Amino acid sequence: MLQERKKSEFIKKLSLVLREIIDDHKIIITILDVNLPSKKGNMIIYLSVFPDVKIFEVIEILKKEIPKIKKIIKKMRILRYIPKKIFFRYDQSLKSMEEIDKIFRVIN
Numbered sequence: 813m814l815q816e817r818k819k820s821e822f823i824k825k826l827s828l829v830l831r832e833i834i835d836d837h838k839i840i841i842t843i844l845d846v847n848l849p850s851k852k853g854n855m856i857i858y859l860s861v862f863p864d865v866k867i868f869e870v871i872e873i874l875k876k877e878i879p880k881i882k883k884i885i886k887k888m889r890i891l892r893y894i895p896k897k898i899f900f901r902y903d904q905s906l907k908s909m910e911e912i913d914k915i916f917r918v919i920n
Contacts, residue, residue: 822890833877844903855895858903871900
């Protein structure tokens, strides 16, 4: 329970940081999940980006800002361990759900 609360708080704060880094009001970034690091572990951040065509641009910008993101994570004092590496992954599950929803609408 405590771990889930910590994770939720971390995602909220991290999403604000990512919005600040991207700084484009035409792009919507949503953090869908985060694999929190163990000692000297890696962190994987699963993102959804709208519009979809901007995903690679967004990930490239975020990769360049990883040192800054790590410093901000350290200042947050939420995580026990600071990640050794941070990876960003595009999560297409929302897009897949939308396509399935469209199919069901056509069927009905």
